[in-house]
Amino acid sequence: MDLNFTPEETAFRDEVRAFLKDELPSEVADKVRAGRELTKADMERWHAILNARGWLAATWPKEHGGAGWNAVQRHIFEEECCLASAPRIVPFGLFMLGPVLIKFGSPEQQKAVLPRILDGSDWWCQGYSEPGAGSDLASLKTRAVRDGDHYVINGQKTWTTLGQHANKIFCLVRTSTEGKPQQGISFILVDLDTPGIEMRPIKLIEGGHEVNEVFFTDVRVPAENLVGEENQGWTIAKYLLTHERTNIAGVGFSVQAFEQLKSLAQQVRRGGKRLIDNPLFAARLAQIEIDLEAMKITNLRMLAEAQKNGAPGPESSILKIKGTVIRQALNDLSRRALGPAAAPFPSEDLEGNLAVAPADHARDAARYFNNRKISIFGGSNEIQKNILTKAMLEL
Amino acid sequence: MHFELTDDRRMLADTLNRFLTDTYGIEHRNKVAYEAPFHDPAKWAELAELGPLFALVPEEQGGFGGAGFDIATVFEPLGRALCPEPVLPALMAARLLAAAGEDLEPLLSGATRYAVALGETDAPYALEDIATEAAPAGEGWELTGRKSVVYGGNAAGKFLVAARAGDVIGVYEVDAEDAAVTGYGMIDGGGAAEVFLEKTKARQVLADAGAALQDALDFGALALCAEAVGAMDVTYDMTLDYLKTRKQFGRAIGSFQALQHRMVEMKTEIEQARSITILAASRMGTEEQSRTVSMAKNLIGRAAKLVAEEAIQMHGGIAMTWEYPASHYAKRLVMIDHQLGDTDHHLEKVMAGLQVA
Numbered sequence: 001m002d003l004n005f006t007p008e009e010t011a012f013r014d015e016v017r018a019f020l021k022d023e024l025p026s027e028v029a030d031k032v033r034a035g036r037e038l039t040k041a042d043m044e045r046w047h048a049i050l051n052a053r054g055w056l057a058a059t060w061p062k063e064h065g066g067a068g069w070n071a072v073q074r075h076i077f078e079e080e081c082c083l084a085s086a087p088r089i090v091p092f093g094l095f096m097l098g099p100v101l102i103k104f105g106s107p108e109q110q111k112a113v114l115p116r117i118l119d120g121s122d123w124w125c126q127g128y129s130e131p132g133a134g135s136d137l138a139s140l141k142t143r144a145v146r147d148g149d150h151y152v153i154n155g156q157k158t159w160t161t162l163g164q165h166a167n168k169i170f171c172l173v174r175t176s177t178e179g180k181p182q183q184g185i186s187f188i189l190v191d192l193d194t195p196g197i198e199m200r201p202i203k204l205i206e207g208g209h210e211v212n213e214v215f216f217t218d219v220r221v222p223a224e225n226l227v228g229e230e231n232q233g234w235t236i237a238k239y240l241l242t243h244e245r246t247n248i249a250g251v252g253f254s255v256q257a258f259e260q261l262k263s264l265a266q267q268v269r270r271g272g273k274r275l276i277d278n279p280l281f282a283a284r285l286a287q288i289e290i291d292l293e294a295m296k297i298t299n300l301r302m303l304a305e306a307q308k309n310g311a312p313g314p315e316s317s318i319l320k321i322k323g324t325v326i327r328q329a330l331n332d333l334s335r336r337a338l339g340p341a342a343a344p345f346p347s348e349d350l351e352g353n354l355a356v357a358p359a360d361h362a363r364d365a366a367r368y369f370n371n372r373k374i375s376i377f378g379g380s381n382e383i384q385k386n387i388l389t390k391a392m393l394e395l
Numbered sequence: 396m397h398f399e400l401t402d403d404r405r406m407l408a409d410t411l412n413r414f415l416t417d418t419y420g421i422e423h424r425n426k427v428a429y430e431a432p433f434h435d436p437a438k439w440a441e442l443a444e445l446g447p448l449f450a451l452v453p454e455e456q457g458g459f460g461g462a463g464f465d466i467a468t469v470f471e472p473l474g475r476a477l478c479p480e481p482v483l484p485a486l487m488a489a490r491l492l493a494a495a496g497e498d499l500e501p502l503l504s505g506a507t508r509y510a511v512a513l514g515e516t517d518a519p520y521a522l523e524d525i526a527t528e529a530a531p532a533g534e535g536w537e538l539t540g541r542k543s544v545v546y547g548g549n550a551a552g553k554f555l556v557a558a559r560a561g562d563v564i565g566v567y568e569v570d571a572e573d574a575a576v577t578g579y580g581m582i583d584g585g586g587a588a589e590v591f592l593e594k595t596k597a598r599q600v601l602a603d604a605g606a607a608l609q610d611a612l613d614f615g616a617l618a619l620c621a622e623a624v625g626a627m628d629v630t631y632d633m634t635l636d637y638l639k640t641r642k643q644f645g646r647a648i649g650s651f652q653a654l655q656h657r658m659v660e661m662k663t664e665i666e667q668a669r670s671i672t673i674l675a676a677s678r679m680g681t682e683e684q685s686r687t688v689s690m691a692k693n694l695i696g697r698a699a700k701l702v703a704e705e706a707i708q709m710h711g712g713i714a715m716t717w718e719y720p721a722s723h724y725a726k727r728l729v730m731i732d733h734q735l736g737d738t739d740h741h742l743e744k745v746m747a748g749l750q751v752a
Contacts, residue, residue, distance in 0.1 A: 134643065205717060
């Protein structure tokens with residue numbers, strides 16, 4: 001047992017650190033730290049910087065232009081990025097569609113799509129959930145009917161994250177109603193410029209716009225846009241779900257949030273003392289630190305396991321559940337630490353001269369409300385518990 | 396022993412509930428609560444005409460209520476409707492003006508809107524930490540300091556400001572036009588303001604206001620508890636309804652035991668919250684007033700957060716949207732803990748009481 005990184009891993013971490021110090025634009029990092037909304041240009045700028053270094057597609061093999069990193073390297077990179085307040089890499093093209101095409105796509109699809117993800121020509125979004133198919137994704141109803149060289153798509157997708165910036169969408173569609181619902185699903189690529197597609201914004205609880213609804217009315221998509229075989233979509237979706245799981249615990253986000261919270265508790269004053277000197281508050285903070293320290297090791301243990309076995313097992317659901325609970329607890333405590341100063345609706349005024357909350361914390365309540373989503377999306381914590389239950393009780 | 400409201404109070408609650416249901420639906424509420432002036436002045440006038448403000452003070456001060464249960468009767472319907480009208484500042488101002496024996500008519504009729512400016516950046520909850528200073532100036536007084544997150548301050552005509560003259564904290568009245576007031580909206584709707592005072596002209600209302608301020612804080616916190624109970628009831632009903640109607644995996648999600656038990660926990664905490672609010676209401680005006688209110692505000696803080704978070708989680712994505720009313724209830728329920736003392740602040744007060752006797 002050795003909890004230390006190997007010398008190679010340490011060297012890699014230092015390399016990542018140095019890169020972030022030199023290359024991460026400070027005005028973008030400032031926005032991330034304060035929880036302000038990033039523009040499309042901010043995200044594209046960061047992607048381009050990473051791509052220039054060959055670090056954008058961490059999970060792709062080198063022959064496709066990826067970094068070819070192993071799980072530990074990816075973990076180190078993700079954690080360092082969080083600590084430096086780098087923007088999250090928009091995952092839909094890079095961590096979702098890319099790996100799917102590398103595994104299931106035709107050589108033509110790989111050639112046509114992958115380079116355009118890397119160089120930013122295309123922005124992909126995801127069409128999975130539907131109003132009637134959330135946790136029960138397999139019940140999705142959006143139909144794709146074969147008509148000569150095309151599929152004709154009708155239906156509605158929802159929770160399409162950052163779809164407002166996208167020009168392409170990958171979708172799960174129903175191509176058959178025979179057998180179990182899982183057996184009639186296909187994975188298809190759609191150009192958002194195709195006639196018959198309408199995207200509408202969904203305003204979220206805290207007022208932000210990051211998700212959308214997408215409506216499909218007689219949308220004709222070339223049949224060659226199908227990925228894999230017809231009715232193989234569920235297998236692809238499940239593959240993607242396992243692939244997504246390396247950063248599922250969000251430990252980097254939590255470490256960063258913890259550091260910010262500790263510093264906040266040193267700035268905020270109550271009763272002539274720093275908030276961190278208040279025993280009740282300090283107890284809450286210490287409790288989270290304990291859970292987080294354990295989480296780091298749980299995460300690394302599962303990472304090592306995944307490295308050995310090729311893919312994470314159902315235990316990775318533990319990471320999703322506990323990881324989101326810890327992140328949400330941190331958001332909760334930041335909000336509380338501010339007292340009444342957390343309550344104003346965030347605006348640029350309130351971050352400038354009129355600041356009510358300490359710098360970088362005017363949006364803590366908004367972040368708390370927005371991050372209630374993390375225990376819902378990507379398979380809610382209830383669904384994760386079902387997955388674990390099935391494995392533990394061998395149901 | 397019985398837990399029925401008197402006929403008068405039940406009539407008042409019915410009247411308020413009917414008015415709010417008929418004219419202050421969630422769509423209207425969301426339209427006015429998030430845009431300046433962050434409430435509806437026309438509806439405020441209508442509301443005032445119904446008389447709920449008179450229910451906040453006793454007969455000898457020109458009202459027809461003023462007991463703990465009157466406060467709860469008024470604020471529970473306001474919570475059910477997520478009403479952003481500045482009734483809470485009116486209640487607290489009424490307590491302070493009554494303590495000074497002043498004429499309450501302009502306040503109770505709704506003609507003059509008051510905001511009570513207590514909290515400061517480094518003194519959000521505790522009175523003893525207040526730093527704003529009052530100094531005599533000619534016949535009157537001048538105030539210097541900054542009052543932060545003053546609820547209702549964005550639309551107030553007058554401020555009652557807590558300020559210290561030496562070691563003594565008093566209450567001073569400031570006209571809105573004499574102070575530098577910057578209003579803004581709140582994340583859960585409604586408005587507040589930063590109030591900057593720089594040798595600002597003031598009138599002394601109470602020279603030594605320690606007891607009166609604590610009383611106003613107690614009544615304010617009780618009102619927030621009742622408001623939370625109203626909002627929790629609606630959130631619970633909404634969630635229960637969703638569990639019965641939302642189908643996944645071919646059946647209503649309410650048929651899953653994992654959710655059923657959590658619904659029961661939610662219900663249990665709401666009933667506990669209702670009980671502690673009733674207890675606090677019953678102890679207003681007694682020696683146990685402050686400590687019981689602190690108990691209530693602490694429990695409410697915990698219960699309201701649980702209800703808000705569980706309602707969102709059990710709904711799933713839909714309750715994360717602005718369009719779905721549960722999200723607004725969840726925001727209000729969580730943010731009530733940021734007003735007039737949070738769970739920890741009130742826990743400390745209850746802890747301090749353990750040392751006595």
